[in-house]
Structures are given as C-alpha cells and as structure tokens.
Amino acid sequence: MKQLFNYSTVPGYEEAIRRTGKSLEDFLAMLGLDGIELLVYRSEPYMRPFDNVAVGAHLRSWSCWYDLWKNNKDRLYQIFRSDEALRDYYGGTQKRAWLLQIKRNIQAALIEKPEYLVYRVEEVSPAEQYSWNFDHTNAEVMKMAARVFNRVSDQVPADTKVLFENSWWPGLTLQNAKQTGEFLEKIKFDNIGLMLDTGHLLNTNPDLQSEREGIDYICQILKNLGELRYYIKGVHLSCSLSGEYQRQSPRMIPSLENDARLLSHVCNIDQHRPFTDPAVLKIFELIEPDYVVHVLYYDDFNQLARQITEQKQLLNA
DSSP, X not given: OEEEEEEOOSHHHHHHHHHTTOOHHHHHHHHTOOEEEEEEOSSSOOSSOOTTTEEEEEEOOOSSOHHHHTTOHHHHHHHHOSHHHHHHHHSSSSHHHHHHHHHHXXXXXXXXXXXXXXXXXXXXXXXXXXXXXXXXXXXXXXXXXXXXXXXXXXXXXXXXXXXEEOOSSSBOOSSOHHHHHHHHHHOOOSSEEEEEEHHHXXXXXXXXXXXXXXXXXXXXXXXXXXXXXXXXXXXXXXXXXXXXXXXHSOOOOOXXXXXXXXXXXXXXXXXXXXXXXXXXXXXXXXXXXXXXXXXXXXXXXXXHHHHHHHHHHHHTO
C-alpha cells in the first residue's frame, strides 16, 4: 500500500515547501511517503515535471455540469447569467467544448505518468451548496456522469487506473450499493475502481459527533456495499465532522463569480482534519486499497509534516 499526500503547484504550496528548506523529494523522503497525488486542474502541462513523484493525479472537477449536458438552457442561464460566464467555466457554451476541456485536462495529467487518475462524480450549483435543496438525484447524476466519462475515456491508456471519487453532493455518495454498482456497470472502461474519500463520506451524516462515531459510520457504509467495497483501490484519508456548521451555515445564494466565499463555505463543510483515533484501522480491515492519500489542510509544511506523521502512525500501529 503506497502512502501519498496531495500536492498542487499553486503559489501557496510552492512557497510553503520552499520555506522548509527542503525540496518536494526531500519532504517525501523525510516522511517516508511513496509520492504525491498531484492536483491537475488545468488543460496544459505544468512547467516543471512531476513524473518522478506523481503516483496519482486528481483531475479537475466541474461540480456544476448537468444542465449543460442536458442542454437545459433556462436553468443554465439562471446559474451563469451570460455566455461569457459559460465560456469561463466550461471553455465554451456547448457541451462539446466542455468535453474538449476534460480531454485536455486528462492529457495534461497523463504527462506526469501517474498510475491512477481520480475522477469525482458530483453535481451541485452554487445556490444548492447553501440551500441543500437539490434539483438532481444521486441516480440521475451518476447516470449522466457515466455517459460523460464514456465520451472521454478513449484518452486514458488501458494501463492507467481510473478511480471514481465519492462526494457528499448529489452523485456518487456510496450510500446506496445498488446505485453504486449500476454506475460502475455503465462505465465502458475496464481499469476502474473507487477512491474512498473518508471526509466526503462523513459529510453525508451531519449527526456524527465524534471520530469514533464517524469511523463506525464509514465501516457500516463499507459493509453495506458488500463485494463492491473491493473496488476501493484508494483512500483519501481525512476526518470531517462538520454537522454543526452544516446546520448553522448561512442560506444566502452566491454567484459563481464569488469563488472566495464559495471556497470558504466548502472548506467549512469538508474539514480535512487528521484522524487521531486508532480505531481508524477498522476501516482498513474491510478494504485493501493500493493507495492512501493524506489529504489535510495546514498552515505550513511543518504542521503538515506533523499531521501526516501522526496519521501514518495510526495506520502502522
């Protein structure tokens, strides 16, 4: 089982690691990690190569896409307001332009020669992120998401695994074994699996009060999946107990243009804290992942190093 952490080339990440006086490779060696899961949220390759450390690559996630795919113009323009906003988000005003952006994103990720790609399955508009009143069901989103992926799957080499990531928004939540199985059956690509994001799964239950309750909840979901849980080839490992925030969060309706407010809201829901309860090992008694990715929020790389070390120790206990 390879242990990784998620990494992005945004200026904050790059500057944070420089302040430690270590290179990315030094940092990985110090922590005994096998590499990184590189966030590739762009259509062009990075200026510097990461193929020596990038075990996995996380593709860009367009969280609001369903109505473009279904050509639901009325709702689409309620969200985006203008053709310019559509072009900024999708690369065009038609779904073929968006498909081209997805293909370019996959191509940019493959430059790094990853063993796997992460493909998130979700659909949510900015307003829905606050109201929690959703226009589309999990089943509807998964059905259309499979069609979208099948239109771009020819870009992925047969020896590169695609891991579909769960979300707490409508889509692949892993809460329904039948729907999860039907989604996987619709995928016309053989080398597939699931990326279990523990924080995302915890976000689906705002009543959880403690890590132990959260771990038990995750284990119950895994048991309910039956044999499907063996599709889980990777784990994004973090803890998120945001029920209080979810219940008290403001219900204003933002716009896509206000990225900072949306990002802050999402970060308050998806907390990316390290697990501290040794009972987290119960999760790994039910699955046999090839990859564990420590996906944690931090102020600096020294703090991140402490958090990763503590979470790794739980897994090695």
